[in-house]
Amino acid sequence: MAPETADDELVVRAKAGELFAFESLANRYEKRVYSLALRMLRHEQDAEDVTQQTFLSALEHLDGFRGEAGFATWLLRIATHAALKVIRKRDGLDTVSLEAATESTESDESIPHPEYIADWSQSPGELVARNETRSLIEEALAQLDEKHRIVFLLRDVEGLSVTETATALGLSEANVKVRLLRARLQLRERLTTTLGDPASRIKQAHHHG
């Protein structure tokens, strides 16, 4: 099967009982699902379990997939919910939403002020090709608090809207926005400390206007 066969067509064939079409879809998206799960959960076995659950659930509910959102979006949504379930279980919060556990402290914290301000010495396109950049960005992501990391992953990496992210996490939209801002600022800080060009660094003292 040509790699450019559209998802929609593969879905139609899979619904008609063609296993090969479904396996093609799995081959196409398993890395993305596994990566999302691993980034959310920071645990290989849990990420594998979530990946397997996601595809088994997709197979089971394929008839119910109407194609409004696109297959990839639908699949990632299943994966997100499966991963969140693991997180809630881990925290012993099966019956409470993430919001109830964490939102109360949110408004007390102030927004972190940028410290290390400098132009990056290379473009993201050049940087992403390098192995040391990849481990740097995964480390920076792993260092975020879970509540910030997950919002960043859903919103900026998977491209969910603020509303969709809020719904998936059981959070208010205002809360999603605050968490996203913190996540972005913290990642910016960590990456710029390493990727920033020291010669272009702007000292913080000049930044209070």
Place this chain on the structure above:
Amino acid sequence: MKCEEMLAMLNDYVDGTIDPSVCEEFEQHMAGCNPCQVVVDNIRQTITLYKNDQPYELPVRFKEQLHEALRAKWQEKFSTK
């Protein structure tokens, strides 16, 4: 507009959901404030970097296990139809 206020509106600016009248003020500030300009650039680059990152590879053993599980489930699903 002060740098602190810029920070609070950073998301809306980067995501293009900022109110047009505020946007003008935001851009005026950036034109005269290099640190804020650089922070906005950095944030955009940060997002791009994560979006374009190569995802993790499945362990080979797990990939085999996954596809075996899918085939087994498939048999079950279509044999009972």
